[in-house]
Amino acid sequence: xxxxxxxxxxxxxxxxGDVQALDGVTFNIADGEIMGLAGESGCGKSTLGNSLIYLAxxxxxxxxxxxxxxxxLPVWNIREMNHHRFKDLSIIPQYAMSAMNPTRKIxxxxxxxxxxxxxxxxxxxxxxxxRLDLVGLSNDVLGMYPIELSGGMKQRxxxxxxxxxxxxxxxxxxxxSALDVSTQKAVAEMxxxxxxxxxxxxxxxxxxxxxxxxxxADTILIMYAGKLxxxxxxxxIINSPRHPYTRLLISSxxxxxxxxxxxxxxxxxxxxxxxxxxxxxCRFRERCPFAFEKCLEEPPFIEVEPEHFVACWKEV
Amino acid sequence: xxxxxxxxxxxxxxxxxxxxxxxxxxxxxxxxxERRAKKAAxxxxxxxxxxxxxxxxxxxxxxVIGLIIVVFFALFAIFGPYFAQHKPLAYTSPPGHxxxxxxxxxxGTDYTGRDIYAQFVGGLRLLFEVGLIGGSIAAVIGMIVxxxxxxxxxxxxxxxxxxxxxTLCLPVFAVILVISSYMPVKGVVTxxxxxxxxxxxxxxxxxxxxxxxxxxxxxxxxxxLSGERSWKIIFKEIAPNMSSYLFMMFILLFGGAILIAATLxxxxxxxxxxxxLGQMLQYAVSGSALVLGLWWWFVPPGLAIMLxxxxxxxxxxxxxxxxxxxxxxx
Amino acid sequence: MRRYFARKLITYGITFFAAVTVDWAIPxxxxxxxxxxxxxxxxxxxxxxxxxxxxxxxxxxxxxIPLWKxxxxxxxxxFHGDLGISIMQFPTPVTTLISRSAPYTLSLLIPAIxxxxxxxxxxxxxxxxxxxxxxxxxPISYLLTATPYMWLAILLAWLFxxxxxxxxIGFAYDATMQKGWTWAFIVNLLYHWFLPFLTLFLxxxxxxxxxxxxxxxxxxxxxxxxxxxxxxxxxxxxRKYAFRNAMLPxxxxxxxxxxxxxxxxxxxxxxxxxxxxxxQIFRAISNKDYFVIQGIFxxxxxxxxxxxxxxxxAYVLVDxxxxxxxxxxxx
Numbered sequence: 001x002x003x004x005x006x007x008x009x010x011x012x013x014x015x016x017g018d019v020q021a022l023d024g025v026t027f028n029i030a031d032g033e034i035m036g037l038a039g040e041s042g043c044g045k046s047t048l049g050n051s052l053i054y055l056a057x058x059x060x061x062x063x064x065x066x067x068x069x070x071x072x073l074p075v076w077n078i079r080e081m082n083h084h085r086f087k088d089l090s091i092i093p094q095y096a097m098s099a100m101n102p103t104r105k106i107x108x109x110x111x112x113x114x115x116x117x118x119x120x121x122x123x124x125x126x127x128x129x130x131r132l133d134l135v136g137l138s139n140d141v142l143g144m145y146p147i148e149l150s151g152g153m154k155q156r157x158x159x160x161x162x163x164x165x166x167x168x169x170x171x172x173x174x175x176x177s178a179l180d181v182s183t184q185k186a187v188a189e190m191x192x193x194x195x196x197x198x199x200x201x202x203x204x205x206x207x208x209x210x211x212x213x214x215x216x217a218d219t220i221l222i223m224y225a226g227k228l229x230x231x232x233x234x235x236x237i238i239n240s241p242r243h244p245y246t247r248l249l250i251s252s253x254x255x256x257x258x259x260x261x262x263x264x265x266x267x268x269x270x271x272x273x274x275x276x277x278x279x280x281x282c283r284f285r286e287r288c289p290f291a292f293e294k295c296l297e298e299p300p301f302i303e304v305e306p307e308h309f310v311a312c313w314k315e316v
Numbered sequence: 317x318x319x320x321x322x323x324x325x326x327x328x329x330x331x332x333x334x335x336x337x338x339x340x341x342x343x344x345x346x347x348x349x350e351r352r353a354k355k356a357a358x359x360x361x362x363x364x365x366x367x368x369x370x371x372x373x374x375x376x377x378x379x380v381i382g383l384i385i386v387v388f389f390a391l392f393a394i395f396g397p398y399f400a401q402h403k404p405l406a407y408t409s410p411p412g413h414x415x416x417x418x419x420x421x422x423x424g425t426d427y428t429g430r431d432i433y434a435q436f437v438g439g440l441r442l443l444f445e446v447g448l449i450g451g452s453i454a455a456v457i458g459m460i461v462x463x464x465x466x467x468x469x470x471x472x473x474x475x476x477x478x479x480x481x482x483t484l485c486l487p488v489f490a491v492i493l494v495i496s497s498y499m500p501v502k503g504v505v506t507x508x509x510x511x512x513x514x515x516x517x518x519x520x521x522x523x524x525x526x527x528x529x530x531x532x533x534x535x536x537x538x539x540x541l542s543g544e545r546s547w548k549i550i551f552k553e554i555a556p557n558m559s560s561y562l563f564m565m566f567i568l569l570f571g572g573a574i575l576i577a578a579t580l581x582x583x584x585x586x587x588x589x590x591x592x593l594g595q596m597l598q599y600a601v602s603g604s605a606l607v608l609g610l611w612w613w614f615v616p617p618g619l620a621i622m623l624x625x626x627x628x629x630x631x632x633x634x635x636x637x638x639x640x641x642x643x644x645x646x
Numbered sequence: 647m648r649r650y651f652a653r654k655l656i657t658y659g660i661t662f663f664a665a666v667t668v669d670w671a672i673p674x675x676x677x678x679x680x681x682x683x684x685x686x687x688x689x690x691x692x693x694x695x696x697x698x699x700x701x702x703x704x705x706x707x708x709x710x711i712p713l714w715k716x717x718x719x720x721x722x723x724x725f726h727g728d729l730g731i732s733i734m735q736f737p738t739p740v741t742t743l744i745s746r747s748a749p750y751t752l753s754l755l756i757p758a759i760x761x762x763x764x765x766x767x768x769x770x771x772x773x774x775x776x777x778x779x780x781x782x783x784x785p786i787s788y789l790l791t792a793t794p795y796m797w798l799a800i801l802l803a804w805l806f807x808x809x810x811x812x813x814x815i816g817f818a819y820d821a822t823m824q825k826g827w828t829w830a831f832i833v834n835l836l837y838h839w840f841l842p843f844l845t846l847f848l849x850x851x852x853x854x855x856x857x858x859x860x861x862x863x864x865x866x867x868x869x870x871x872x873x874x875x876x877x878x879x880x881x882x883x884x885r886k887y888a889f890r891n892a893m894l895p896x897x898x899x900x901x902x903x904x905x906x907x908x909x910x911x912x913x914x915x916x917x918x919x920x921x922x923x924x925x926q927i928f929r930a931i932s933n934k935d936y937f938v939i940q941g942i943f944x945x946x947x948x949x950x951x952x953x954x955x956x957x958x959x960a961y962v963l964v965d966x967x968x969x970x971x972x973x974x975x976x977x
Contacts, residue, residue: 054876085878099873101887103894103966113874116883145966162877478657484902485661485954486947518902571792578794579909583916583928597796601917606804606815614804618797626792630785 003029003169003202008064010051018060019275021047023226025064026301027309029169029219034195034203036213036234039223042272045206046094048223049171051075052204053091068169086117090167094174096158100146107142110161124164131160131199135190152183159190163199170200176212184209188216210253214238219307222246225272225283228301232308242304242315244288282312290314372638379634385627389620393444396437404435404591415612424612427603432596436616439593443574443624446508446592450573453512455566458519465520466527477524484517504587507580511573519565526558560639567632571625578621593617650968654958658951665947669940670720729941732930740941743926748945750818751922753839755911758846759900766854767896771889773855774862783855790852795910799845799917806841813841816919842914850907857899861892894965901957904950 008025011018022044029035037045047059052075055061061076068088074080093099101109110128111121129139135156146154155175163170172191176184194200205217213220214234221231222243230243241247248268270287273279279286285295294313301311373379401420402408409421411429416422423432465476580586581594591599600606600614711719723729729740773783807815814820819834865871865888874884912924919925923942930938962968 054872056872056875082878082880085876087878091876093869093873093876095869095872098869101870101874101891103891104887105966112883113877113879116879117877147967158873478653478660481657482661482664485657485951486665575792575794576909579796579913582794582796582913584931594794597794597800601796601800606800606808609808611804614797614800618794618800621797622789622793624792626789629788629792633784633788 002031002069004065004067006065006067008048008051008066009062010047010055010064011060011062012047012058013060014058014276017276020226020278021275022051023275023278025223025228027221027228027231029202029204032195032201033219034192034205034217035231036210036217036220037204037206037223038208038210038213038220039229040208040272042225042275043223044226044275045223046173049091049173049204049206052089052169052171053085054078054081086162086167087165088167089169089171090162090165091171091173092159092162092175094177096155096175097151097178098146099158100154102146105143105145106157110142110164113161114164119165128160128164131164132157134193134197135160152179155179155187156190159187159194163194166199168201170194170203172203172205174207175205176207176209184212185215188212192216210238210249222249225278226275227283227298228309228311229284230308230310231301232305236308242308242310243312244290244314245284248289369638373634376634376638378630379638382627382630382632382634385623386631389440389624389627390444393437393440396440397434400431400434400437402431402434404438405430405589406434412608412610423616424610426599426613427605427608427610432612432616435591435596436593436620438591439596439617440620442504442587442590442592443577443621445504446511446577447570447574449505449508450511450515450577451566451570453509454515454519454569454573455562457512457516458523458565458569459562461516461520462523463527466524466530469528473524476520480517480520480524483514484521502587504590504592507577507587508573511576511580515569515572515576519569522565523558523562526561530558560635564632564635564639567628567635571628574621574625593621650962651958654955658955662947662951666721666724666944667717669943669947670717724944729944730937732935732938740938743938744923744941744945747921747923747926750920751911751915751924754842754846754914754920754922755907758843758850758911759903759907762847762850763854763896763900766851767858767893769851770855770858770860771862771885771892774859774866775885780859784859787852787855787859790849791856793849793852794913795845795849796913796917798849799842799914802841802845803917814838816917818921838918838920842918842920845914846907846910849910850903853903854896854899857896858892861895862888865889865891894961897957897961897964901954904953908946908950 005028006026008022009020010022012021021042025044025048037048039045050056051059051061052066052073055075055078066073066075068084073084073089100106104112107125111125114121114124129142132139132141137153137156137160141149141153141157149157159175176187179187191203191205195203205213207213210220217234219231220234220237222229222237222245224245230237230241230246232241237246238250241250245268252267268287273283273286280298281296282288282291282299285291288295292313297313299311299313299316301309302316304310304315399422407429409419409425409429409431411425412427413421413425415424415432421431421433423436425431426435461476461480465473465480577586577592578594578597581592582598584598586592586595586598594617596617597614600610600617603613605611605613727741729744732738732740732743769783769787773780803815806813814837816838818838819825819831820838823831823834825831862885866884868888868891871884871888874887911922912927914920915922915924916928923945927939927942929935930942
């Protein structure tokens with residue numbers, strides 16, 4: 001499968017105006033690619049993930065196209081998108097711990113969900129049980145209520161349910177954020193295994209944790225203040241990033257096995273711009289050590305090397 | 317609290333209010349008021365942005381309409397009696413007359429010759445008295461019990477919850493009946509005290525749930541760590557965040573007190589020597605107003621109660637939307 | 647779960663004990679002497695006879711022994727089902743009075759509670775779905791729940807019994823009717839029953855509709871609803887789950903609302919002179935018939951506690967969370 005996003009803009013409606021959370025992003029994901037989507041809080045990564053699946057509440061579609069396997073996805077139309085949800089694209093939500101109906105047994109809930117989508121639940125149940133086994137959950141889970149499971153177990157159950165119909169695209173929204181480090185590793189590895197076994201074709205893994213992405217993702221897309229900053233293979237991003245923001249990000253990560261004595265851990269000075277009436281030009285220029293006059297004009301997101309996209313005048 | 321701790325607490329409060337948009341898993345208690353209390357605790361950030369709130373308040377139709385109704389009757393209660401040409405209990409008018417401008421019987425008279433208008437405006441005053449006093453007493457008791465139970469938790473909580481549940485279970489109406497019959501002569505304030513002392517349980521419950529959700533937040537732990545005394549924490553950290561909720565709770569208690577008072581008065585357990593709206597209805601029924609068709613006797617009192625209490629409830633819904641941004645429609 | 651029920655039983659036990667004690671204390675706290683009043687009613691001229699009567703009545707009513715013994719005997723008679731004798735309607739025992747009037751009150755309460763709960767929940771659920779419906783249902787429901795029961799009773803009586811003579815004015819059945827299980831009698835009973843029932847039904851309806859609407863909105867915003875939507879579940883399924891989950895607090899709400907509707911039944915019976923417990927209590931208060939007040943009060947307490955207990959059981963059966971994860975206090 002392949003995903004093509006063209007100039008997607010999704011804003012949030014507020015009384016004070018539109019918050020330009022996702023302001024014109026364009027990129028592609030190839031078949032079988034696990035793309036990590038990283039950035040700080042408020043950069044628009046969750047908006048991107050959620051707008052693909054369900055444009056809820058305050059989100060407002062402004063413009064842009066989404067093409068899955070060459071077919072246009074009507075993301076602006078909640079009703080029509082229903083054909084595609086769960087079957088063509090699916091999501092493991094950020095709130096996976098509380099994503100299941102607390103008063104319904106898990107097996108029953110899944111069966112009802114499948115039936116409501118017009119799928120014969122009996123045909124799918126054996127596969128469901130097999131996959132639960134795969135992630136280390138016993139079949140007894142089907143007869144339990146969510147309250148009887150631990151956080152990690154619920155996470156895994158939701159992962160299985162979300163991928164039950166073998167979607168082409170899976171969006172994993174901050175699925176490791178609430179977990180401890182060893183569970184994080186297990187969950188990340190599970191994602192890769194899902195792809196290996198063909199449960200999922202491609203993935204967007206949304207997180208702010210670059211270290212996980214390094215383990216799991218093929219490519220990483222860095223976002224900043226609603227715009228794309230850089231996209232490249234994971235190793236390239238970590239080892240030889242080109243966008244100033246990415247470089248500062250990577251260098252602000254402490255190294256394992258190195259002791260710092262008498263040195264302070266530096267972050268990136270400043271804060272991201274407000275997205276209600278964002279500044280002109282490159283959104284990073286206020287904090288960028290390399291900014292010059294050209295930066296008042298918005299830099300295009302272009303391919304500077306094969307499969308390496310950067311949005312920075314310095315790198316053009 | 318030291319200045320340093322205060323500023324740290326402020327920053328933490330700021331962060332917490334961001335996280336307040338994160339989902340909250342419903343706990344095992346499922347009383348409607350408690351669920352809403354949890355939801356309110358998560359979404360409201362106290363008297364955050366005052367200007368923004370006023371902006372919303374003015375535009376909220378429910379709040380405005382409710383407020384207008386209640387204020388209208390309140391003004392009527394305050395100024396109405398000055399226009400009354402008779403005393404409520406005086407037999408100074410021709411009996412059984414329909415509303416007329418002559419002789420000052422704007423609302424007509426009852427069948428013994430008493431002026432309805434005078435009774436009505438007097439009754440309105442009594443209604444507001446009982447509502448405000450009774451509601452306040454219930455609110456205060458509920459606050460104390462709810463806060464303490466929610467904040468202290470553990471043993472203290474168990475005892476207080478037991479007391480709350482017992483009071484809740486007691487067919488308190490029957491209790492009031494009984495105790496009221498013991499006091500043949502009483503005033504409005506006494507009645508209000510009775511009412512206040514039986515309506516607090518559900519308020520205590522809801523406030524306890526609210527307090528629970530708030531005490532689990534960081535800024536309270538911080539205050540505790542810095543050695544702040546319990547009641548100080550309650551007043552300075554928790555209460556401001558719940559002020560909006562408390563206010564809405566008070567409005568509900570106000571409405572409830574009015575209804576209970578009306579019922580008590582109707583049965584004959586009202587204050588002595590007065591003519592409240594409930595008592596008007598009582599006399600109307602016993603005075604065969606139905607048979608005689610004296611609709612002006614029984615329609616106004618009940619109508620006023622319905623509109624005032626209904627208006628107060630409306631205000632509450634509107635206030636809820638103003639204080640909890642999540643509920644606002646775009 | 648055992649702990650959950652244990653706590654409930656303890657609460658009920660304490661409530662019962664407290665209520666019975668207050669109940670017993672009534673005649674002893676009332677101003678005036680009920681026995682003297684009773685003797686007075688008999689209109690005996692001769693003082694000596696009056697004194698003798700007074701003594702024998704005092705004995706019958708156990709007023710001649712120390713207070714704490716009276717309290718003890720009270721509990722004793724309670725367990726024997728003896729609630730004393732009415733002063734005003736001497737020598738009718740209170741239990742007889744109760745058994746005569748209770749069916750009428752229950753016939754009003756039970757259908758009114760159940761129907762208003764059911765219909766109110768359905769209406770509230772519908773209002774939560776459609777904005778247009780919501781804009782009419784909400785104000786009406788709030789006004790209904792703010793309406794004093796007796797006022798609505800008076801209005802209904804006035805409109806339907808006086809102006810448009812569709813229903814009778816009051817009482818349980820026409821005085822001219824032959825009592826007995828004949829079809830005609832039953833119809834007549836229903837005829838008289840309808841307006842009081844309607845009063846209770848309408849006012850309670852408002853409260854349930856509002857509650858349900860709010861609960862459903864809350865459930866529709868819950869994470870599990872969002873998850874289902876994200877996976878493309880039809881609105882039908884999401885709403886079905888929301889409805890089921892919203893019902894739970896409504897069940898608990900039943901217990902909380904009992905007090906209010908009891909008061910409502912009381913005043914409605916007064917307006918319609920409907921011979922239920924409420925009407926009895928009203929007459930007893932006016933006539934200072936303390937033992938009747940005591941007895942009916944006790945009956946109400948026991949009834950309320952039993953109802954509460956039933957509701958608690960129902961709740962545990964319906965909500966898996968309480969069944970599984972009850973860890974004393976909050977989860």
